[in-house]
Amino acid sequence: MKVQMNNIYKSFGKNHVLRGVDFSIEGGDIHALVGENGAGKSTLMNILSGILEKDEGEIIVDERKISIDKQDIAKNLGISFIHQELIDFPDLLVYENIFMNQEIKKGFFLDFKKMKEKCKKLFDSLDININPEEKVRNLSVGQRQMMEIAKANLNEVKLLILDEPTSALTNNEIKKLFELMSRLKKNNVAMIYISHRMEEIFSLSNKITVMRDGKSVALLDTEKTNENEVVSLMVGRDIGDFYPEIENRPGDVILELKNFTSKNYFKDINIKLKKGEILGISGLMGAGRTEIMRSFFGLDPKDSGEVILNGKHITIKNPQDAIANRIAFVTENRQEEGLVLDESIRENISLINFKEILDGGFINKKKEETLSQKLKDDFKIKAMDIETKTGDLSGGNQQKVVIAKWFAINPQILILDEPTKGVDVGAKREIYNLISNLTEKGLSVILISSDLPELLSLSDRIYVIYEGSLQGEILKEDANQEKIMTLATGGSL
Incomplete structure (x- = not known):
């Protein structure tokens, strides 16, 4: 034919x-x-x-x-x-x-x-x-x-x-x-x-x-x-090296998950995250990567385990508890869990930021528009204006709206689950630059990704999950695709 x-x-x-x-x-x-x-x-x-x-x-x-x-x-x-x-x-x-x-x-x-x-x-x-x-x-x-x-x-x-x-x-x-x-x-x-x-x-x-x-x-x-x-x-232009040069200098440990367990999903997970660090989480689909982070954020229940944030034990029973502790979560399924596609950029950004825009229990329209416009500009969201429906945006710009929405809570920890899934190469580079800029300001990032080149290029350390267990940890200077896949399939280094 x-x-x-x-x-x-x-x-x-x-x-x-x-x-x-x-x-x-x-x-x-x-x-x-x-x-x-x-x-x-x-x-x-x-x-x-x-x-x-x-x-x-x-x-x-x-x-x-x-x-x-x-x-x-x-x-x-x-x-x-x-x-x-x-x-x-x-x-x-x-x-x-x-x-x-x-x-x-x-x-x-x-x-x-x-x-x-x-x-x-x-x-x-x-x-x-x-x-x-x-x-x-x-x-x-x-x-x-x-x-x-x-x-x-x-x-x-x-x-x-x-x-x-x-x-x-x-x-x-x-x-x-x-x-x-x-x-x-x-x-x-x-x-x-x-x-x-x-x-x-x-x-x-x-x-x-x-x-x-x-x-x-x-x-x-x-x-x-x-x-x-x-x-x-x-x-239509040379974007230079696809992955930005990131030279992080992670600080002290900001977060510890101890013996984190959820029956049928993961068991005895022990993870440490440092200030200003990009921590990669790898593993085959279904290994439990996303489930661990969903339980940490309070979206799904856990059976046991401790969360230590800035040296203090905290309890996170639901996403509201996580947000109160300045923890943000960009989920993998942005269209169903991250956005209301029929609503505007302004309305999506407002969803979790009522404290920033309320006056006497009512939404202050000017505050709402000022916040949304600032985030649209800061995150270089390509749209006519803040009244554009998010469903009319490209995948990359939708993802930027999700990240911008969370950034308004001034997070100290940002969880990114497959942040460039379905995103074109130009928007990928912009998201990578955004991640780099955020960590330079001291934000700690947990990056879950199936894209091994992405994970290897951005992460300071990588934890590999296999069938609900932490199979190993690889430092940036030692990491390569073969080592990750060895651990992801149940092997040892």
């Missing part, structure tokens, strides 16, 4: 999202599509998959000009789009999801036996180990993604679009996904791979199209380019 998209335009009112984009792909290609949030990648793919109609331009499939103005047309051509937010039916069984809207019938009745058998054969052909009669809500995110890819192959997929496919997967699930992609490539399936993870782009793709501000600015051979060139083309 060969697909060409020529001079594609798309606007939403006065917002010109695509301004003459060119893109092409052939069977067997893994073609990376990269660009900052808001560059137009998803809109372009929504047009190719029939979700949106283009305003101008042409789409040519196997030398024929075709109008893909409905999803059924794309489906019949063999084009399938696996979205970042998976679209399935959790309360139905796996095989019911696979055959949704294309059920096999025996006369007037559904042929359940035939659908189960065909689903099993489909999974076997793709080496997918999922029970067709399992309820979808019981599957992991990785298994649900495999199910969606299998569903696409039910219709003899020729072009598969994958949008940030690894953002919520474990390392083992990522490995299985890449193996499946390799099998599809051998079967001459073309794949468009959208990701902010440069290491994946360079290990998987053979071509890279770079988008910026609604335009396609470069088509590159992966073997003939490098990360710095791709990033510079994405952001």
